[in-house]
Amino acid sequence: MSNANRELVKLWFEQVWNKGDESVIDRLMSPTATVHGLGAADDKPVSGPEGFKTFFRAFRTAFPDIRIRILRTICDGDMVACHCAVTATHTGGGLGVAPSKAPIEIYGVSIARIENGQIQEGWNCYDFLSLYQQIGLLPKLAEKPGEAPPLA
Template structure:
C-alpha cells in the first residue's frame, strides 16, 4: 500500500512529529504532506495538495520487526483531494 501512495502523492514528505518507545513497542506520530499527482484506488490525479496526520506502532523482537499497525486520517486526505465532500451542517 505504501508503494501506491508513493506513486499517487508527488513530493511525498513524511515528518515524524514524535516517537514513544515502551519495551518492544515503538510508536511514531507522523505528518504526511504531498500533492495528488498519480492514480490511486482507480481514481485519476487531482493535483490538490494533501496534509494529514497518522500514527504507526511497531513491535520489535530479537531485533526484528514482528508486528505493525497503522492508523492515518485518510478521511481528511480524501476531503482534500475531493473524493469525499465535507458534511453539510443542518
C-alpha cells in the same frame, strides 16, 4: 533496546517513505510481519514485505512527493509509537482515481513491534477520511452546524 528500536522506526520513515527506497522494506520488515490499518476497504491486514509493497507502491504512485515528519516518539520495550504529519500532492493514479493535483496534509499514529531488529507487527491510524476529502473523493463536512456540504 528502546533507542535501537526508535532509530529503526526513524530509518523506516526516512528511507522507505521520504526517500522511496523500496529495498529497505525487505531489510527492516520481518518476512512474517503483519501490518494493520492501511486504509483498505476490507480493513484486512497485509502480510510480509511483499504484501506491504503492494500498498506502498500504490500510495507512492498517488503521492510521489510524500513527506512524513515524526512529531514525537514513545518507546516501551519492543514497541515504538510515532505521531506523524504527512504532506504530499496527489499527482498520480495509484489509488485508482485520476490525480486531483491537490496538496494533502494529514496526521496519524504508527505503532511498531520490533523483534530481532525488524518490524514484526505494525498498527496504523491515519486520517484517511480527511485525505479522501482533500483529494475530492468524498465531500467535505459542513463548516457550520446546519450547513450542507457543497455538491459537486
